[in-house]
Amino acid sequence: MTTLAPAEATTVARPQRELTYAEAIREALRQEMRRDPRVFLIGEDIGVYGGAFGVTGDLVHEFGKDRVRDTPIAEEVIAGLAVGAAITGMRPVAEIQFSDFVTLATEQIVNQAAKMRFMFGGKIAVPMVVRLPGGSGTGAAAQHSQSLEAWFAHIPGLKVVLPATPSDAKGLLVAAIRDPNPVMVFEHKLLYRTRGVVPEELYTEDLKAIVRRTGRDLTLVAYSVMVIRALEAAEQLAAEGIDVEVVDVRCLRPLDEATIVGSARRTGRVLVVHEAVRSGGFGGEIVARIVESEAFDFLDAPVRRLAGRETPIPYNRTLERSAVPQVEDIVAAARALVRE
Amino acid sequence: MEPSLTPERLRSALQQMMRIRAFEEMAEQLYMRGLVHGTMHLSIGQEASAVGAVLALEPQDYILSTHRGHGHCIAKGADLGRMMAEFMGRETGYCRGRGGSMHIADVDGGNLGANGIVAGGLPIAVGVGLSMQLQSLPRVCLTFFGDGAANEGAFHEALNVAAIWRLPVVFFCENNNYAMSMAVRDAFPTELISQRAAAYNLPGVTVDGNDLHAVYAAAAEAVARARSGHGPTLIEARTYRWRGHSKSDRNLYRTQQEIAEWKERDPITRLRARLIADGVLGAAEADAMLAAVHEEIAAAVAFAEASPEPDPAALEDEVYA
Ligand SMILES: Cc1ncc(C[n+]2csc(CCOP(=O)(O)OP(=O)(O)O)c2C)c(N)n1
Ligand SMILES: [Mg+2]
Numbered sequence: 001m002t003t004l005a006p007a008e009a010t011t012v013a014r015p016q017r018e019l020t021y022a023e024a025i026r027e028a029l030r031q032e033m034r035r036d037p038r039v040f041l042i043g044e045d046i047g048v049y050g051g052a053f054g055v056t057g058d059l060v061h062e063f064g065k066d067r068v069r070d071t072p073i074a075e076e077v078i079a080g081l082a083v084g085a086a087i088t089g090m091r092p093v094a095e096i097q098f099s100d101f102v103t104l105a106t107e108q109i110v111n112q113a114a115k116m117r118f119m120f121g122g123k124i125a126v127p128m129v130v131r132l133p134g135g136s137g138t139g140a141a142a143q144h145s146q147s148l149e150a151w152f153a154h155i156p157g158l159k160v161v162l163p164a165t166p167s168d169a170k171g172l173l174v175a176a177i178r179d180p181n182p183v184m185v186f187e188h189k190l191l192y193r194t195r196g197v198v199p200e201e202l203y204t205e206d207l208k209a210i211v212r213r214t215g216r217d218l219t220l221v222a223y224s225v226m227v228i229r230a231l232e233a234a235e236q237l238a239a240e241g242i243d244v245e246v247v248d249v250r251c252l253r254p255l256d257e258a259t260i261v262g263s264a265r266r267t268g269r270v271l272v273v274h275e276a277v278r279s280g281g282f283g284g285e286i287v288a289r290i291v292e293s294e295a296f297d298f299l300d301a302p303v304r305r306l307a308g309r310e311t312p313i314p315y316n317r318t319l320e321r322s323a324v325p326q327v328e329d330i331v332a333a334a335r336a337l338v339r340e
Numbered sequence: 341m342e343p344s345l346t347p348e349r350l351r352s353a354l355q356q357m358m359r360i361r362a363f364e365e366m367a368e369q370l371y372m373r374g375l376v377h378g379t380m381h382l383s384i385g386q387e388a389s390a391v392g393a394v395l396a397l398e399p400q401d402y403i404l405s406t407h408r409g410h411g412h413c414i415a416k417g418a419d420l421g422r423m424m425a426e427f428m429g430r431e432t433g434y435c436r437g438r439g440g441s442m443h444i445a446d447v448d449g450g451n452l453g454a455n456g457i458v459a460g461g462l463p464i465a466v467g468v469g470l471s472m473q474l475q476s477l478p479r480v481c482l483t484f485f486g487d488g489a490a491n492e493g494a495f496h497e498a499l500n501v502a503a504i505w506r507l508p509v510v511f512f513c514e515n516n517n518y519a520m521s522m523a524v525r526d527a528f529p530t531e532l533i534s535q536r537a538a539a540y541n542l543p544g545v546t547v548d549g550n551d552l553h554a555v556y557a558a559a560a561e562a563v564a565r566a567r568s569g570h571g572p573t574l575i576e577a578r579t580y581r582w583r584g585h586s587k588s589d590r591n592l593y594r595t596q597q598e599i600a601e602w603k604e605r606d607p608i609t610r611l612r613a614r615l616i617a618d619g620v621l622g623a624a625e626a627d628a629m630l631a632a633v634h635e636e637i638a639a640a641v642a643f644a645e646a647s648p649e650p651d652p653a654a655l656e657d658e659v660y661a
Contacts, residue, residue, distance in 0.1 A: 044520065044522070045520045045521045045522065047521070048521055048592050048593045049520060049521035049589075049592060049593060050592070052520075052588060053588075054588075070521070070522055070526075071522075072488070072491035072519070072522060072527040073458050073459070073488040073489065073491050073492055073519055073522070074491050074492060074493070075492075076493055077493075100456075100457075101457070104457075104492070104493075104494075138378065138379075139376075139377030139378025139379070139440065140378055140379065140442075140456075141378065141438075141439060141440045141442055141443055141456065142438075142439070142443065142456070143442070143443070143455075143456035143457055143460075144442075144456055309655060309656060310656055310659065311655055311656050311659050312659070314437070314438045314650075314655065315377070315378060315429055315435075315437060315438055315439055315440030315441075315443070316377075316429035316430075316437035316438065316440075316649060316650050317377040317429060318649055318650070318652055319429075319437065319438065319650055319652055319655055320377075321652075322652035322655060323655060
């Protein structure tokens with residue numbers, strides 16, 4: 001974590017202050033908007049409504065409708081507005097109401113934002129952020145529950161960030177806003193109400209993986225909500241005498257291979273866990289990086305994946321739960337892997 | 341009165357509107373009681389637009405629906421028990437519990453599905469229209485969408501293609517004044533959404549969406565035009581949703597007074613009064629009709645509650661044909 005000297009006076013930090021993940025995002029937006037007049041928000045129902053998940057909340061009352069700007073339902077234009085503003089001196093933060101609707105904005109993000117700097121010979125920068133609430137678990141069914149991060153991790157020119165904790169939600173978002181490149185920040189709908197300690201001052205987190213828990217027997221590599229489930233699984237496994245390390249990837253592109261490979265080398269057993277569908281999911285990339293690395297010689301078992309089933313997300317609660325890894329699934333898979 | 345609106349059809353239209361209202365009220369109750377997972381979008385206040393539009397269709401015609409689709413589905417003749425079962429995520433539901441409130445499809449009944457993607461149905465409607473044209477089938481596809489959907493690129497692409505190929509499509513916009521919190525007055529540079537039809541050289545009409553007769557008349561003309569090979573029409577039905585957009589809505593963008601004013605224009609009260617005045621129906625008969633509808637809804641809930649949950653082991657079965 002890098003603490004930054006803020007332009008304005010801040011209150012004395014109470015280190016134990018807790019916020020929800022949603023509040024932490026709002027605080028990042030508020031503090032960055034106060035600090036930098038170029039930062040503005042754009043999206044559907046982010047103003048008076050406060051955002052579909054209440055993330056932008058009251059920001060419109062502090063910053064007004066120009067800087068917390070509601071648009072008609074027009075995702076391609078939302079992304080395009082961000083691109084156009086970013087290349088001409090602004091720092092837009094766009095909200096795509098549910099990450100699924102990024103399918104309508106992909107042209108501007110993938111063909112335009114991601115490629116401009118390179119195509120134009122490095123003559124331009126696209127400092128924009130797209131915030132995308134994703135994931136399942138809320139009964140929102142097939143078109144409102146997807147985990148599409150791997151699509152964007154496939155695109156050179158984009159950065160792809162997935163915070164798992166409230167303090168990362170703030171620090172990674174501030175880093176994304178200050179990044180001179182287009183950054184896709186996938187938030188998880190189930191995390192919005194989770195609480196954690198969040199520093200009051202402005203700070204950035206590096207777009208790098210971190211070890212959330214150290215252990216000797218096995219590494220769980222996860223991101224987003226699966227980090228929380230992996231940590232819970234690690235607790236349960238500890239009671240059985242299995243000592244689990246948990247690596248939170250945090251950023252898929254650029255990927256911090258060193259942290260992942262280092263952990264794999266130490267424990268010799270790796271289970272990669274994500275919610276996104278297994279085939280073509282980012283876990284395949286992580287596994288490949290590990291087996292291609294010097295960690296290969298230290299592996300005691302095949303590197304394994306636990307991921308979403310090969311299906312759209314169903315509506316029924318029991319089906320929905322069964323479609324993506326739960327804590328008990330992680331525990332079972334980890335236990336089996338340790339015995340291999 | 342339209343000649344084809346026989347007393348019998350009018351009575352049945354009123355009953356369909358009552359069914360929609362009662363279904364939505366029950367859906368809301370079930371949600372409040374924690375019996376339903378997820379969210380829902382209620383169409384209370386918009387019953388005349390759903391029923392009036394579908395009244396102009398033949399049974400073999402198609403509709404495409406939206407996230408606010410319970411009313412369209414009922415209007416097209418869906419079984420209330422299977423709808424309720426879907427809403428409650430049961431195996432006996434229209435989508436075997438996989439789709440839920442936002443994705444109810446009654447394919448055999450010509451409802452090609454509700455859609456969770458705003459404007460997602462418009463391009464599909466154009467495809468259905470093309471398919472009818474290619475197969476020389478005299479069927480029409482009516483696609484419902486909201487005012488908000490008219491600002492997606494898909495709306496413009498769909499209208500243009502349907503117009504140049506004269507496809508048998510009716511674009512039926514339910515303008516309920518809001519797309520979530522975005523007011524129509526802030527989202528459109530024009531007074532009427534139907535003005536957009538001019539850009540694609542097709543007829544555009546705006547009607548009182550809370551007046552069943554007006555909706556029917558506009559839809560009947562559009563359907564006849566589509567069926568006879570003269571291409572699409574854009575209909576804008578002006579209406580209002582009484583409830584919040586979904587369960588997360590705190591109604592911060594509109595006033596209680598505005599909501600109350602629109603409740604004065606209740607499409608069901610209006611049609612009931614008109615049918616009684618026209619001698620189509622007696623007051624006692626109307627009351628009995630409503631009582632019968634409530635019994636149907638209760639039976640639908642009982643059917644859903646007695647139905648089994650889907651089996652997680654079969655989850656991947658329906659991914660491919
Ligand atoms: C492509 C897309 N963008 C945004 C949403 C989120 N959303 C769902 S319904 C809705 C409002 C739709 O308004 P309108 O089309 O007027 O229909 P209404 O809800 O008023 O019936 C929004 C923003 C979505 N489902 N799909
Ligand atoms: Mg609307």
